[in-house]
Amino acid sequence: MSLRQYILVVDLASGRMRREEIPPELLRAYLGGRGLGVRLLRDRHTFSPFDPAMPVIFAVGPLCGTPAPTSARLSVVSRSPLTGTVYDCSAGGRFAWRLRAAGLFAIRVEGKSTRPVVLAVTSAGEELLPADGLWGKSVGETVRALSDRGSVAAIGPAGENGVLYSNIMMGEGNAVGRGGLGAVLGAKNPKAVTVDGDRPVPVADRERFDRARADVLRLFRASPVIFGELGISEYGTPALVDLMRQRRMAPTENFRRTVFDGSPAYSGPAIRAAYGAKKEGCFGCPIRCKKRASDGRALPEYETVSHFGALNGIADLHAIVRSNDACNDLGMDTISAAATLSAWGEARGRFPSPEEIGPLLHDIALRRGEGELLAEGSRRVAETLGKPELSMSVKSLELPAYDPRGAYGMALAYATSNRGGCHLRAYPISHEILRKPVASDRFSFSGKARMIKIAEDANAAVDSLVACKFAFFGASLEEYAELLSGVTGEPHTPQGLKEIGERIWLTERSYNARNGFTRADDDLPARFFAEAGSGGEGIDVPPIDRARFVEELTKYYRIRGLRDDGSSPDDGFLERQP
Amino acid sequence: MRSLIAKYAEKLHRDRSVVPGRVGIAAQDDVMLCEGAPDLSRLAADVLSRLSCLGIVAASPSLPFASYLLRRANADAKSIVPLDTETRTFLHDIPIVRREELGGDPAYAIAALLSNRKGVIAEGVGIVASGPVTLEQAYIHYSSVYHAAFVKYLLDALRDGFVLPGEEEAFREFRETSLQPLSAEGLSFRAGPLDDPEEVLAEIRAVGRYTVERGLVDSFFGNISWRVGGTIFISQTAASLDGLAGCIDPVPMDNRSTTGITASSELLAHRRIYEATGARAILHGHPKFSVAMSMLCEEKDCPVKDCWKDCPNVRMLGDIPVVAGEIGAGGLAVRVPPVIGGPGKAIVYGHGVFSIGRTGFEEAFRSMVDVENRCREEYFRRLDARARRQSKSE
Helix, strand or coil, X not given: CCCCCEEEEEECCCCEEEEEECCHHHHHHHCCHHHHHHHHCHHHCCCCCCCCCCCEEXXXXXXXXXXCCCCXXXXXXXXXXXXXXXXXXXXXXXXXHHHHHCCCCEEEEECCCCCCEEEEEECCEEEEEECHHXXXXXXXXXXXXXXHHCEEEECCHHHHCCCCCECEEECCCCEECCCCHHHHHHCCCEEXXXXXXXXXXXXXXXXXXXHHHHHHHHHHHCCHHHHCCCCHHXXXXXXXXXXXXXXXXXXXXXXXXXXXXXXXXXXXXXXXXXXXXXXXXXXXXXXXXXXECCXXXXXXXXXXXXXXXXXHCCXXXXXXXXXXXXXXXXXXXXXXXXXXXXXXXXXXXXXXXXXXXXXXXXXXXXXXXXXXXXXXCHHHHHHXXXXXXXXXXXXXXXXXXXXXXXXXXXXXXXXXXXXXXXXXXXXXXXXXXXXXXXXXXXXXXXXXXXXXXXXXXXXHHHHHHCCCHHHHHCCCHHHHHHHHHHHXXXXXXXXXXXXXXXXXXXXXXXXXXXXXCCHHHCCCCCHHHXXXXXXXXXXXXXXXXXXXXXXXXXXXXXXXCCCCCCCCCCCCHHHHCC | CHHHHHHHHHHHHHCCCEEEEEXXXXXXXXXXXXXXXXXXXXXXXXXXXXXXXXXXXXXXXXXXXXXXXXXXXXXXXXXXXXXXXXXXXXXXXXXXXXXXXXXXXXXHXXXXXXXXXXXXXXXXXXXXXXXXXXXXXHHHHHHHHHHHHHHHHHHHHHHHCCCCCCHHHHHHHHHHHHCCCCCCCCCCCCCCXXXXXXXXXXXXXXXXXXXXXCCCCCCCCEEEEEEECCEEEEEECCCCCCCCCCCEEEEECCCCCCHHHXXXXXXXXXXXXXXXXXXXXXXXXCCHHHHHHHCCCCCCCCCCCCHHHHCCCCEEECCEEEECCCCCCCCHHHHCHHHHCCCCEEEECCXXXXXXXXXXXXXHHHHHHHHHHHHHHHHHHHHHHHHXXXXXXX
8 A cells, every 4th residue: 555645634613624644554553444533533532422622534445446346435433422432334335435536545524613514625625615505404405416526425404403323424325324423523513525536546566456356256256145146236235134034033113023024015026126226336336235216216225124114013115215215315324213213112102103204203303392302312212211121222322133132143243342233343144144154053152252253353454444344245354455465565464454453443442441331331132131032933032041141241351351341451552552 | 162173073084085083173262172183183273373263174184185286386386276166266276385384383384374365285284274253164164175176186187197206106096995986876865846845855955965975075065956836945055065954045936035145156047947947956066076077178279268257168078068157146057057958967167067857856966976977987088098198108
């Protein structure tokens, strides 16, 4: 890698902006994306998410802008107002590629503008534009208004109004989702960031790079999950709807059950039939898992259809698609929105009807009526209603659509995730359900502590490259290390990448510890240990054995080099890192 | 974890890919566990302690082919490249490390190579393979290296003859005593058509097991299916043919459900074969002589470079058609269905055999046995002819 990479530092309070070289040793130690962003938070990780001095960092990875498959992705890093943890999320689209092409590896936004602004970046420079007229506008309206400025990352009304699970939305329909980074950005008053670069990204060893790229594409073609006729390239992530139904682990009615009879209404084939779903992808991605309707609207992902569907007891595909549209336009996370409505529904004894959901989503984004409470996420809603046990979350982040009673590695991974109840950190669904790269026994904890630790490290590296997790249903770090070696001209190995990932993971854990997180936060909602899922068809879905879960969690800490209480014996860890 | 170590050690012995008693396996949970031959298990544990990885298999291969490949390689060669398409796709290349390069700490040198690849051939040690996610993965990687070395050695020996002291004698020993005779005799097959799903599942499990027990294929190198009306019952991706209980997906042929997203990557090929032939059963595996023979093309001045995927021709090995075609979403699913109907069998370049049963698996199984036996015979005929030519020229 040419290690001369630049970050744009933007102080919204003063309007000052400067491009600074990123110290090369940080790029070697953290790669980019999630890792770099997490490192750059080090001196402010205890600040409140809404403190103007808390940075929001946009960072690409070293493969971005090259033809490396699935690598034109962006990470956004800050501290989550929903969870209180360090928080990162990656998003595809075209923004990351255009940012790199503008001569930048990262943007660090801090301070607070007195008025709404748009940060506009090109290869020639950057400027802050007045945006009073855009404040209050939907994401769609904002993106259309800025369409002549390249790619757009914008917040919607949810981000402006501090909804704790508001997103930053990419103009192509991708989301920086889950943890409420839209609200963190909104608190500083930028409505959007636009980027439009035109510089090529060099590849140091083209032959090595091309060979690795060919290897990756062969592995994609050999993967039924990616390019199989029933895979995500054909049907998008809703291809998982039928599978999760068959495995009896589709969260239903706020995780009271794990099979929803209405799920065929929103399966991959059903969406294709109803909307004429067409393939669309992030820049340069061969998988093209995104699906767009014939009228141009972005169609929902698996977690979205399942949570606006089964989790709320709704089998109306059109209502689900409308909910997805509303969340995208309001700039709000679909998983947390649907899960919060579901917890609220169970608490009041009735899940919201399809007709009620649309108005409720608008109320949430505008923080009016019931929306004022619902904007706080399921944990705060459930606690306020006196039923804290009904929030199906870990560290306040709502669980996505993989019931942990159906996959014990997933159960452990939810608990240990540094950003809370997220499926994408260790992502054991890959081997427990999708059999990639090999199958593991989903109803066993045996060996899972080690598997989760290794996968968390590997995926921290993946998130720092920044590549798409779906690529690893076919390829592995072996091929991506080769791509990186080709781009940089320096040797990289999977083992080396996992060691970088471990540094990133331990850094995040250290930040969380300093913000008060302990072993008590590495836990699942009690329901999963007390109530069975919906067994049948030869599959038993018992409650998780709590003693065995605790035993494996303790093993996990030991493997991580932590004490049995989850704390670190190494107070000087952060200070010793680059 | 100890039960898993025992399971894969036993599997390696059962599939006859290791010298009896010469297996060492290490696995890491919160503590390091290792079992097997003391020197190999200690080596496996030492390697594992240097890697972010769940398990390591270190074993002496039952046949010396990997060792011969290492010793036949140029002195400056750092790896060998598998020739068959399956292992080349997943392994890329296989590092080799010579005795003098292992130094005083073989685990260090081997771990350094495994930090970047799935398996390594180490002189004086054997094959060492890693499993980053599960112990089964280490077993699969060992088996992949073993398979790749076997096929490559067959081809290299045919091309270059025997060049190392004792090599010819060892190969003769392999040919005359180690090579298992292949046969379907004594096996029991259910006569079709079968319509009861439970009976179908039982038959698929049994036939999958036969393929491995009879030495026809290595355990996870292949897939198998049965069609009942509009449903294909097919083995799952990365499933072992001799361990298919709970690993068979019912997949509607009209794609009204995506449950089959975990089915074998060859699902599309199976579906198109059913559509083209009306067969009830399909067996696919990678018998080693069939794989090797499929790559021996005598076309002169052919402009095609990537024969394994781009060759448009149908070659014939006797009455067996051989076609090119990349696995999964590649051209295999296009090129096999048109040629398999008549003979009931076909070989894919560098990949393996597909065979069909019009009413049940017996026909498919006998066809695969027949293909492999005929490829063996043809291989040895060519090898003998080569030896005669060489002896005349001397």
